[in-house]
Amino acid sequence: MRSFRRSPRVPVLKTITTLAVLLGLTVPVAAQPVVSKTYSYFTIGGKTAEELDSELERRGPLTRHTGARHPGATEIKFGGEVSYVDRGGRCSIGAVKVTVRTHIILPRWRNRNAATGNLARIWDALSADIKRHEERHAEIARTHARTLEAKLRAIRPANSCDILEGKVGEISREAIEAHDREQIRFDAIESKNFDRRIMRVLKNRSGAGD
Numbered sequence: 001m002r003s004f005r006r007s008p009r010v011p012v013l014k015t016i017t018t019l020a021v022l023l024g025l026t027v028p029v030a031a032q033p034v035v036s037k038t039y040s041y042f043t044i045g046g047k048t049a050e051e052l053d054s055e056l057e058r059r060g061p062l063t064r065h066t067g068a069r070h071p072g073a074t075e076i077k078f079g080g081e082v083s084y085v086d087r088g089g090r091c092s093i094g095a096v097k098v099t100v101r102t103h104i105i106l107p108r109w110r111n112r113n114a115a116t117g118n119l120a121r122i123w124d125a126l127s128a129d130i131k132r133h134e135e136r137h138a139e140i141a142r143t144h145a146r147t148l149e150a151k152l153r154a155i156r157p158a159n160s161c162d163i164l165e166g167k168v169g170e171i172s173r174e175a176i177e178a179h180d181r182e183q184i185r186f187d188a189i190e191s192k193n194f195d196r197r198i199m200r201v202l203k204n205r206s207g208a209g210d
Helices: 049-059 117-153 161-209
Strands: 019-023 034-044 073-087 090-109
Touching (some): 034 049, 049 117
Parallel strands (some): 019 073
Antiparallel strands (some): 073 090
């Protein structure tokens, strides 16, 4: 059986952070980013490795970044709020809340319960690898959300809230760009190691079944 083809990149669908300005509002500082994660599934058919491969290419999520379909995808959206406190001619950061929403899209094979032998092992290895890959995309986003929130809270007071607002925008843009670069690096590494990784998983699963 031929191996499954993995797209070289399962892109992150990014939304540039927009931070609402709440001038003069004092609220408690958020300790951690507000994180949410949801899942959805697309169903595929097929009874051979070739058919499964074709179904993934035909039915996988279509991403706007590449215009191509993929065996899985993670949609990521950053957002949040920053409040500013203007007092005594100085403006400081009041409260910071960064949010990150991740939505993971995964395949579901409707014939899995009837599958046996080598094809079942291939599918289990592939679907587990797709899920692990997308979960890692979500974790990268959460890590960058925590970093962004810490950087925003650390901004020093300035002579005006306009200055601080500019700093918030600059730090936010840099954080999102750093996030996107890491996601791209992750995909590049995963693509290179895909065949070796799947063969290792298959070997481990075969050994566990002996």
